[in-house]
Amino acid sequence: MAGPAVNAPDPTLSKAQRSYRYIRERINDGRYVPGFRLVLGQIAKELDVSVVPVREAIRLLEAEGLVTFERNIGAQVAMIKETEYLHTMQTLSIVEGAATAMSAPHISADHIARARAINERMIDCLGDFDPHSFTALNLEFHSVLFEECPNPHILDLVHRGWNRMNVLRDSSFSFVPGRARASVEEHEELLRLLEADAPALEIELAARAHRTRTLDAMLAYQAEHKRAAPVGELDATSA
Amino acid sequence: MAGPAVNAPDPTLSKAQRSYRYIRERINDGRYVPGFRLVLGQIAKELDVSVVPVREAIRLLEAEGLVTFERNIGAQVAMIKETEYLHTMQTLSIVEGAATAMSAPHISADHIARARAINERMIDCLGDFDPHSFTALNLEFHSVLFEECPNPHILDLVHRGWNRMNVLRDSSFSFVPGRARASVEEHEELLRLLEADAPALEIELAARAHRTRTLDAMLAYQAEHKRAAPVGELDATSA
DNA sequence: CTATTCCAAATGATATACGATCTGACGGCG
DNA sequence: CGCCGTCAGATCGTATATCATTTGGAATAG
Numbered sequence: 001m002a003g004p005a006v007n008a009p010d011p012t013l014s015k016a017q018r019s020y021r022y023i024r025e026r027i028n029d030g031r032y033v034p035g036f037r038l039v040l041g042q043i044a045k046e047l048d049v050s051v052v053p054v055r056e057a058i059r060l061l062e063a064e065g066l067v068t069f070e071r072n073i074g075a076q077v078a079m080i081k082e083t084e085y086l087h088t089m090q091t092l093s094i095v096e097g098a099a100t101a102m103s104a105p106h107i108s109a110d111h112i113a114r115a116r117a118i119n120e121r122m123i124d125c126l127g128d129f130d131p132h133s134f135t136a137l138n139l140e141f142h143s144v145l146f147e148e149c150p151n152p153h154i155l156d157l158v159h160r161g162w163n164r165m166n167v168l169r170d171s172s173f174s175f176v177p178g179r180a181r182a183s184v185e186e187h188e189e190l191l192r193l194l195e196a197d198a199p200a201l202e203i204e205l206a207a208r209a210h211r212t213r214t215l216d217a218m219l220a221y222q223a224e225h226k227r228a229a230p231v232g233e234l235d236a237t238s239a
Numbered sequence: 240m241a242g243p244a245v246n247a248p249d250p251t252l253s254k255a256q257r258s259y260r261y262i263r264e265r266i267n268d269g270r271y272v273p274g275f276r277l278v279l280g281q282i283a284k285e286l287d288v289s290v291v292p293v294r295e296a297i298r299l300l301e302a303e304g305l306v307t308f309e310r311n312i313g314a315q316v317a318m319i320k321e322t323e324y325l326h327t328m329q330t331l332s333i334v335e336g337a338a339t340a341m342s343a344p345h346i347s348a349d350h351i352a353r354a355r356a357i358n359e360r361m362i363d364c365l366g367d368f369d370p371h372s373f374t375a376l377n378l379e380f381h382s383v384l385f386e387e388c389p390n391p392h393i394l395d396l397v398h399r400g401w402n403r404m405n406v407l408r409d410s411s412f413s414f415v416p417g418r419a420r421a422s423v424e425e426h427e428e429l430l431r432l433l434e435a436d437a438p439a440l441e442i443e444l445a446a447r448a449h450r451t452r453t454l455d456a457m458l459a460y461q462a463e464h465k466r467a468a469p470v471g472e473l474d475a476t477s478a
Numbered sequence: 479c480t481a482t483t484c485c486a487a488a489t490g491a492t493a494t495a496c497g498a499t500c501t502g503a504c505g506g507c508g
Numbered sequence: 509c510g511c512c513g514t515c516a517g518a519t520c521g522t523a524t525a526t527c528a529t530t531t532g533g534a535a536t537a538g
Contacts, residue, residue: 014310014521014522015521015522016298016521016522039488039489039490040489040490041488041489041490049522049523050522050523050524051489051490051491051523052291052521052522052523052524053521053522055295055490055491056294056295056298059255059295059298059299060298060299060302063299063302063303064302071253071490071491071529072489072490072491072528072529072530073489073490073529073530073531074489074490074530075490084392087390087391087392087393088392090341090390090392090393091337091390091392091393091396094333094334094337094393095333095334098330098333102329151326151329151330152326153323153326153327153329153330154326154329154330154333157330157396253491253492254491254492255491255492278518278519278520279519279520280518280519280520288492288493289492289493289494290493290494290520291491291492291493291494292491292492294520294521308520309520310499310500310520310521311498311499311500311501311519311520311521312499312500312501312519312520313500313518313519313520314520
């Protein structure tokens with residue numbers, strides 16, 4: 001009787017698209033963990049649709065690498081192997097670096113200020129031991145820098161990479177103790193380069209290294225603590 | 240009665256996958272030109288399947304950016320705008336550059352020799368005015384360099400970029416007179432860098448520049464000849 | 479007790495049928 | 509003459525039904 005439900009889905013959205021968002025949301029927020037079986041009929045019932053649109057949604061998620069789907073076997077949230085994960089990270093470092101460099105000439109003082117404010121809040125999270133907010137803010141920080149990216153195509157690759165990384169955020173090898181503090185410092189360094197209108201290549205390599213160092217730290221951490229229970233301190237977040 | 244048909248599709252392939260390949264093949268070889276309407280029922284009849292798998296195939300092609308699909312309107316081969324095309328090229332230059340640099344440490348003398356042989360044949364094509372073979376060999380050349388790429392994820396991005404480029408190979412702004420000869424010279428230069436075990440960054444930037452120069456040449460050509468009928472000489476091929 | 483075979487339930491894959499929406503043409507009205 | 513409403517055809521979107529495959533366990537033989 002009253003207004004529409006708070007989270008009422010856009011009625012102009014097709015059922016296939018609704019299914020897509022439904023599943024994707026659950027993968028992103030961790031309700032569907034890697035290995036979780038996505039049964040067509042079951043999800044269809046949950047959404048009160050038939051299996052056809054659900055199937056379409058799952059196929060698209062498969063194309064993004066978030067889901068694996070085998071003929072006559074079924075679909076499950078991707079259980080990304082460590083090497084695959086590292087490959088994704090490596091690719092992401094390259095793509096993000098380039099996207100940052102492309103965006104650099106279009107970044108205003110306002111963008112810098114907003115990004116810096118976010119980075120300050122990340123420092124707060126460090127003190128409060130709040131890895132969840134830290135990770136969210138980290139994405140926000142980079143999103144601000146990408147707002148004016150002139151090349152939507154490369155931004156799309158960035159987002160795909162983020163999604164793929166996100167599938168595994170609970171997995172042991174996506175955490176790197178001791179990186180969070182270094183991360184915020186690198187953010188500040190990056191902002192200084194942007195403010196100083198540094199050469200594009202310099203910015204690109206700095207942004208790339210920002211993620212590469214996380215990757216390296218992960219590898220080193222893996223080598224030392226083979227399957228040791230992670231963490232205790234914050235820092236339990238990729239950056 | 241005799242052996243299986245020459246191009247008999249793998250019977251273990253699902254009908255959805257068959258449809259996917261069917262359509263994609265036609266987009267890639269130009270039988271379906273940009274703007275060509277893909278009517279579900281029609282393609283379903285051609286393949287003797289129902290519309291459901293065809294629909295699935297088209298959705299996947301849409302996700303790859305090869306097809307556009309509008310609700311209740313239909314699908315058509317993507318008519319990629321010039322700016323989109325340039326964005327794809329720009330992204331591709333970055334991704335290819337990185338993939339080349341990653342592959343460099345794993346490239347053997349044999350790979351170099353094979354790549355060089357292909358490049359020689361490209362020179363022949365230059366003399367024979369054979370743009371079609373030239374383009375095909377160009378892909379082969381780079382494929383050889385990517386054979387040992389340790390990161391399949393970034394290779395996937397390369398292939399997606401190539402496919403997207405390929406959709407438009409007949410479109411006026413994908414041709415750049417005067418580039419073919421420079422292209423084979425840059426190939427040779429790249430091979431020399433690889434033979435000399437040049438630093439990764441140097442190789443990356445050289446490979447990136449190889450495509451970027453084509454991009455720049457395209458832009459310059461566009462600026463001069465606004466919509467003039469292209470070509471006459473070979474060179475009518477991206478490199 | 480173990481290995482093997484076979485069957486039934488679960489699940490995916492696809493065909494068919496129906497409903498919804500868009501497009502373009504036709505004809506009346508201003 | 510041009511604008512607008514209506515209608516028919518085309519096409520997509522989805523539900524339902526049916527077929528095919530897999531899987532796990534029960535029954536049976538060794």
